[in-house]
Amino acid sequence: MKRTIFHIDQNCYFASVEMIAHPELKDVPMAVTGDSSKRHGIILAKNEHAKRAGVKTAEAIWQAEQKCPGLVKVSAHYDKYVFYSGRLRQMFEEYSDKVEPFGLDECWVDLTDTIGDRDPEAVADEIRRRVRDEFKLTCSVGVSFNKIFAKLGSDYRKPDATTVITEENFRQIVWPLPASDLLFVGGATASRLADVNIRTIGDLAGASREFLRDYLGKSGDMLWIYANGLDDSPVCDSDYERELKSIGNSTTTPEDIQNRRQAQGTFRSLSGTVAARLRKHKLLGSCVQITVRDKDLNSYEHQKMLFEPTDSDRVIFETAMELFDESYDWHSSIRSVGVRCTKLVSDKSGIQMSLFSEADKGQDRRLTKAIDTINKRFGSGTVKSLSELDDVTDRDFDPDMNDGGITRGKKNPFA
Ligand SMILES: [Mg+2]
The missing domain is CATH 3.30.1490.100 (DNA polymerase, Y-family, little finger domain)
Incomplete structure (x- = not known):
């Protein structure tokens, strides 16, 4: 049976939560930072203005301030992020009891048994509207028939957008994307794939399954399955x-x-x-x-x-x-x-999550380097990669x- 799975990703989560209580921060470049007195003087999250000024997650505060002199710094309030994450989850549970969190700001929701004859895109839009109205937050929603493509969909257009990836359109939408957009394809895997001229998800899908298995082991097999839309892993209601x-x-x-x-x-x-x-x-x-x-x-x-x-x-x-x-x-x-x-x-959850999820997409090599620096400074394993x-x-x-x-x-x- 064809499934209906949503992946809901809160946009700029930590920064957006801070802006609930301080809407004036929406108009200035702002970053959520670690505590400098405890040697955690790094950027944990930033709003759109700061992003446009070049501020990056995980860089040192002084580096960010060089690029963005007027940067407003807000200390992280972890208890708030946990609180809103729970409230959001309660809302999603009105749609299905199968809700699987992935960090504080993302989750999958399986609506297969509950959606009836409602249009999935309309339901996703309704959730976005409610998140906006009831929380003053925005999220992007990916709607698909498996978890991997749903996740990809929530990344495809943001902020505050719905992307529907179906069995009919996934070849047009998903296949042209770089292989590194696929969940679990980190920088190292992406460059090994590039060595054999596999650059897009379509290249992965079209490659020989046996070859990928020989070349990358079990994960090669898994990536071939993902790229072809054959992922059937369940949404686990993780109590x-x-x-x-x-x-x-x-x-x-x-x-x-x-x-x-x-x-x-x-x-x-x-x-x-x-x-x-x-x-x-x-x-x-x-x-x-x-x-x-x-x-x-x-x-x-x-x-x-x-x-x-x-x-x-x-x-x-x-x-x-x-x-x-x-x-x-x-x-x-x-x-x-x-x-x-x-x-x-x-x-x-949370900070570690937001660091490695961005690092893992290979969008910013400096971020990966920053993570290594953090690990060197605070002990290895402070920030972990997905594979660990x-x-x-x-x-x-x-x-x-x-x-x-x-x-x-x-x-x-x-x-
Ligand atoms: Mg997010």
């Missing part, structure tokens, strides 16, 4: 992110904690285990929470939203200590402490150590 509420760990120390140095050691080891579990489940925490119980068993809880979500031992530890130093007055010694990350998002990321399929949790572990709940953490 995964909302099922997980938090990952944490806590400990009751053998002897009461008497001083800051002891507290520091305990927080450091707890933060390490929490970060390791986040990485294991390919998640990032947006909020760090600590619990402190004194020897009279009074409990104190404090939390802080992070500047950007993390799975780093160091960031979690430093935030935990910051919270501890701000809040604990040492009126008595401490019996137990806990560290927890909440507001979890997939590590494919596995699907989030690990549902096998082990709430092992102490009384920590993972809390599950049906409540939408975005709400």
Whole structure:
């Protein structure tokens, strides 16, 4: 049966969310930036004016300002991006319960069973209008019979446009496009393909399947299938992110904690285990929470939203200590402490996502270089390429150590 799949991509998502509260920023070149005090002084997103002035995602703020002296800088508000992402998703779920997020600003929606005899293009236009009216955001929508072409469609015309790619027209629309426009064709693959004179998606489709398999392995086979419109992968309703509420760990120390140095050691080891579990489940925490119980068993809880979500031992530890130093007055010694990350998002989400998705299209080699620089500066793996990321399929949790572990709940953490 022919499927009806939408891919909905929010345009300039982080920048657009910032402009909801500050519409005056629409008229000036504006960029969402990392926190310069924390050595994250890079451009995370920009609006159309800044884009036209040559401002690029992932470049250093000072580089952007050289090209665009009047650039208005806005600090990222990650909690807002997560919040609107959840609200948007709720809206899409009115159309189908099969909604698969891809980062914070993109998702696939499978309307095969729900669209009835409505015209898919009209429904896509309705969604765009509602996103505009109800959120003051814009999105582009790709409508197609498989996920790969739907994704391509949302990229084909933007901002705020619908592109319909059908079994009848895909040869005209898709085949002339460069091979690198296809999801999963990164810079390295594109240049290997160019070596054998495969430059467009049409070239890929027309190449011998056996040759591609020999030349690129399994992914060669996959690309041939994609290029010919034969992708049949399902839209997975991933309840995964909302099922997980938090990952944490806590400990009751053998002897009461008497001083800051002891507290520091305990927080450091707890933060390490929490970060390791986040990485294991390919998640990032947006909020760090600590619990402190004194020897009279009074409990104190404090939390802080992070500047950007993390799975780093160091960031979690430093935030935990910051919270501890701000809040604990040492009126008595401490019996137990806990560290927890909440507001979890997939590590494919958000900032990392927006960096590599643009890098992966090979549109900007400087961006790829910038990512390498970021990795050098902040540790390898800070920004990952698509090929390094596995699907989030690990549902096998082990709430092992102490009384920590993972809390599950049906409540939408975005709400
Ligand atoms: Mg987008």
